[in-house]
Amino acid sequence: MNNKIKKIAAVISVSTLLSVPVAKAVSFDVEGTQVSLKGYGKLDFIYDLDAKLGNAASNAAVRLDGDKGADGHFDAHAFQTRLGIGTETPTKSGALTTYIEGDFWGGGGGTLRLRHAYGSWSGILAGQTTTNFTSFLGYTPTIDFTGQVGQANIARQAQLRYTVQGLSIALEDPSGLGGTTYTGAANAEAKNSLPDLTLRYEHSGERLSYASSLLLRRLEVYNEATDDEESVFGYGASLAAKVQLAPTVSVQGSVMYGEGTGGYLYLGPAAPAYVEPGSGDVEAIPALGVALGLTVKAGRGSYNLAYGLGKADWDDAHRDGVVEADRDNEYQSLYLNYIWSPVSRLDYGVEVSHHTREVVDGRDGSATRLQMMAKYSF
Numbered sequence: 001m002n003n004k005i006k007k008i009a010a011v012i013s014v015s016t017l018l019s020v021p022v023a024k025a026v027s028f029d030v031e032g033t034q035v036s037l038k039g040y041g042k043l044d045f046i047y048d049l050d051a052k053l054g055n056a057a058s059n060a061a062v063r064l065d066g067d068k069g070a071d072g073h074f075d076a077h078a079f080q081t082r083l084g085i086g087t088e089t090p091t092k093s094g095a096l097t098t099y100i101e102g103d104f105w106g107g108g109g110g111t112l113r114l115r116h117a118y119g120s121w122s123g124i125l126a127g128q129t130t131t132n133f134t135s136f137l138g139y140t141p142t143i144d145f146t147g148q149v150g151q152a153n154i155a156r157q158a159q160l161r162y163t164v165q166g167l168s169i170a171l172e173d174p175s176g177l178g179g180t181t182y183t184g185a186a187n188a189e190a191k192n193s194l195p196d197l198t199l200r201y202e203h204s205g206e207r208l209s210y211a212s213s214l215l216l217r218r219l220e221v222y223n224e225a226t227d228d229e230e231s232v233f234g235y236g237a238s239l240a241a242k243v244q245l246a247p248t249v250s251v252q253g254s255v256m257y258g259e260g261t262g263g264y265l266y267l268g269p270a271a272p273a274y275v276e277p278g279s280g281d282v283e284a285i286p287a288l289g290v291a292l293g294l295t296v297k298a299g300r301g302s303y304n305l306a307y308g309l310g311k312a313d314w315d316d317a318h319r320d321g322v323v324e325a326d327r328d329n330e331y332q333s334l335y336l337n338y339i340w341s342p343v344s345r346l347d348y349g350v351e352v353s354h355h356t357r358e359v360v361d362g363r364d365g366s367a368t369r370l371q372m373m374a375k376y377s378f
Helices: 003-017 315-319
Strands: 026-030 033-048 073-077 082-089 096-106 111-121 124-130 156-164 167-172 188-191 196-204 208-223 228-246 249-259 273-275 282-284 286-298 301-312 328-340 346-359 364-377
Touching: 082 111, 208 273, 208 282, 228 273, 228 282
Parallel strands: none
Antiparallel strands: 026 033, 033 073, 033 082, 033 364, 082 096, 096 111, 111 124, 124 156, 156 167, 167 196, 188 208, 196 208, 208 228, 228 249, 249 286, 273 282, 286 301, 301 328, 328 346, 346 364
16 A cells, blocks of 8 residues: 555544534524525545645645655645525515625635625626626536636626526626736736626526626736836636436536636636737737536435646747746646535535646646545535
């Protein structure tokens, strides 16, 4: 038995410790408004066989082949624990709903942060919630908080959204997903004068569900040296789908491509744009994301296999001398897990994941993580 297998066996042996009482749901009425509390407590046990990947797996932390560093890192935390409060008030024109939720991933872990804070009525949503550009149809469950790279970002940002039937259109905070993160912008200041525009159409069927999304944005820079402003048009397109092959088997995935998408590519290696040193022009950076997953339900649990790819095209920026040869340009992740639910609102799980990183000059590296969880919902 090699050292890695011995380490895996040692970590698995602590799974017997994961047993605590299940929390109960809370719901009550206040002057005609239904108020409900929900959330969960989650414990994560993590063992990185190679480089330390962080509280949630980060491909950027993967050590390149040939680089020196310590192997074998254990961590445990409950940062994913979250609490939400929702309300529903009947009106003559439909229900008025609100929702506020937080978790403890602030500051990289350990500090309370805001996830959702919004209200919705008659198709109009205002506040902070998951970007309208994404769909969860292509998502495959993982125990790791971040999950597979290459999806349209599932992050939450401030927005004004209108939904009618399956079509949603939103104006979103342009700085929330990398809109002001530019590369090589010496003597230049990124700015935003317009919101990002996102459109999504989603259809749910008995066997096939799908969603298509479009992103339009303006990327701008003020150049102090020339006292000038430069901008470029950015866009992104995404398609996600889930196919129910059998009552217990589903395949899901997504693909997205764009120029200037930045953080809209989930966990991707690209900034949205860079400033060309000679002309001062703003150049949008192309990015590609692919995600694919398989879920097989078995008894009270499910097996999940998920793959993701996030890739940035840094060729022009490297040619222009803006980025070095050691800049990350491709991430890949592979997850295999089993999540067991012995009773309602209780989940145990074990997962192994493999993560790779490649830089502009072709060097790469990989790292493997083992993770277990206990999750108690209410």
